[in-house]
Amino acid sequence: MAFEGLTERLQNAMTKLRRKGKVSEADVREMMREVRLALLEADVNFKVVKEFVNKVSERAIGTEVLDSLSPGQQIIKIVNDELTELMGGETATINYSVKPPTVVMMVGLQGAGKTTTAGKIANYVRKNDNKRPLLVAADIYRPAAIQQLQTIGNQLDMPVFTLGDQVSPVEIAQKGIEEAVRTGRDLVLIDTAGRLHVDENLMTELSDIKKIAEPSEIFLVVDAMTGQDAVNVAKSFNEQLDVTGVVLTKLDGDTRGGAALSIRSVTGKPIKFVGQGEKLDALEPFHPDRMANRILG
Numbered sequence: 042m043a044f045e046g047l048t049e050r051l052q053n054a055m056t057k058l059r060r061k062g063k064v065s066e067a068d069v070r071e072m073m074r075e076v077r078l079a080l081l082e083a084d085v086n087f088k089v090v091k092e093f094v095n096k097v098s099e100r101a102i103g104t105e106v107l108d109s110l111s112p113g114q115q116i117i118k119i120v121n122d123e124l125t126e127l128m129g130g131e132t133a134t135i136n137y138s139v140k141p142p143t144v145v146m147m148v149g150l151q152g153a154g155k156t157t158t159a160g161k162i163a164n165y166v167r168k169n170d171n172k173r174p175l176l177v178a179a180d181i182y183r184p185a186a187i188q189q190l191q192t193i194g195n196q197l198d199m200p201v202f203t204l205g206d207q208v209s210p211v212e213i214a215q216k217g218i219e220e221a222v223r224t225g226r227d228l229v230l231i232d233t234a235g236r237l238h239v240d241e242n243l244m245t246e247l248s249d250i251k252k253i254a255e256p257s258e259i260f261l262v263v264d265a266m267t268g269q270d271a272v273n274v275a276k277s278f279n280e281q282l283d284v285t286g287v288v289l290t291k292l293d294g295d296t297r298g299g300a301a302l303s304i305r306s307v308t309g310k311p312i313k314f315v316g317q318g319e320k321l322d323a324l325e326p327f328h329p330d331r332m333a334n335r336i337l338g
């Protein structure tokens with residue numbers, strides 16, 4: 042299960058305080074040492090951990106908290122609040138263009154779950170926001186990527202635009218948007234190519250697509266199971282493309298938590314959705330407060 046180790050260690054660190062009627066500064070420092078180790082072990086970025094620990098300590102070590110009637114409870118609430126804040130505070134939503142169609146670009150490394158997530162988002166916005174999406178197959182390099190998107194389109198009973206793999210992705214994106222206008226589709230989801238690693242050719246291609254498609258959203262899809270790698274990938278994609286949000290996939294696996302807790306702080310971009318399985322309805326908006334509760338158990 043996701044966050045299992047982290048939850049257990051944070052709970053251990055905090056139960057000691059919970060039981061105490063009186064909490065000293067030394068007690069808080071000891072708890073925070075344990076919290077720090079728990080976060081580092083969960084593969085949270087070390088700078089993020091440092092800032093988090095400083096913030097919580099600063100708020101917790103004050104006469105107002107320590108001399109209060111239930112200091113333990115208050116400190117636990119501070120940890121909860123700051124965890125929520127770390128993940129962005131508010132729930133982020135999709136930006137729709139005032140002038141349809143809204144264009145959404147899906148980007149990410151191969152295997153992160155980009156194509157599947159394109160289908161999941163199409164399904165989500167149709168169900169929840171009454172949108173009529175068109176899926177556009179602009180990954181012409183990975184064998185079977187186009188067919189995979191067509192299969193997803195069939196499962197969802199949703200149209201998929203393709204020009205095969207002999208036309209440039211930029212042209213596919215452009216024609217895809219024209220097709221959406223022609224057929225009255227108000228949302229275009231462009232599935233772009235990924236690579237095994239971040240490389241310059243890929244970034245150039247994605248920038249070119251961005252230029253002509255003028256997307257309202259660029260969703261970066263990252264695999265939560267890859268921990269700090271996911272955070273580094275998010276950082277480079279964001280530097281090159283200025284993404285608008287992150288979708289964290291495979292949160293149904295036994296991820297330690299590092300990516301979920303670090304991405305917002307390292308990139309400044311919100312996690313907008315999380316993927317919790319292979320099925321096309323296994324996608325949920327990301328709620329920082331609920332995630333903090335889940336992590337604290």
Ligand code: GDP
Pocket residue numbers: 149150151152153154155156157158235290291292293294315316317318319323
């Ligand atoms: P792409 O190369 O980035 O387009 O990745 P795909 O969409 O082909 O996904 C790669 C694999 O990850 C597939 O087997 C997907 O079913 C799987 N996958 C995607 N999202 C999730 C998720 O949230 N949870 C789980 N368990 N598997 C996922």
